[in-house]
Amino acid sequence: MKLFLWVGLGGGIGSIARYAIHLGMLRYFPNHFPIGTFTVNILGSFLIGLFLGLSAKSVGWSDEFRIFLTIGLCGGFTTFSTFAVENLKLLENSNYSGFLFYTVGSIILGILAVWGGFALTKI
Template identity: 45%
Template sequence: MRTWLLVGIGGFAGSILRYAFSRWISEQTSGSFPWGTLAVNLAGCLLIGLFWGISERFEWFGTGFRMTFIVGLCGGFTTFSTFSGDALKLFQSGAFLPFLLYVFGSVLIGICFTLAGWRLVAP
């Protein structure tokens, strides 16, 4: 039951942070490109790498830390379903270059951010 609660607390915080950060990014940009979703997903990739590396580097960050921050917070913060919907909208509108840049940028840069976060703190 404790693990469920930790995941729930992290997910609650991550969802609120996602909404606030995505909204803020969207207010700073213009156009139809989903900058807010892209920024949230890339930030989430960096965070999950950092949290993963921290949990490997410092053994006192145990299962509770991983459940709260990696599964809960990052799971609630990142927005893959929103990413998929935004990508489909770009594709359906005929914006093929933005579609390709968004999809490949999100995936490739996201993987690089995850690796960067992990490398910053991993043993």
């Protein structure tokens, strides 16, 4: 039960952070490209790679703290359900170049960001 509370707490914080970034990006980049979710997916991918790398280094993190950061915080912060909905909207609006860039960019940069976060822990 305690782990569920850690996941819930992390998820709540991650969700709030995601929403704040979304609103901030809309304010500064008010266009039809989902830059907020794009930014969150890349940043979240980097952070989960970093957290997993650090926990693998045995930096003294408890299982509760690792779960709080990865499943809770990062899980609440990054959402591929939103990613899918926004891709659908891009297709519905015939924004094929936006759809292609968003999909391919999110996947490739997300994987590279996880690798970069994890590689950073090896330094």
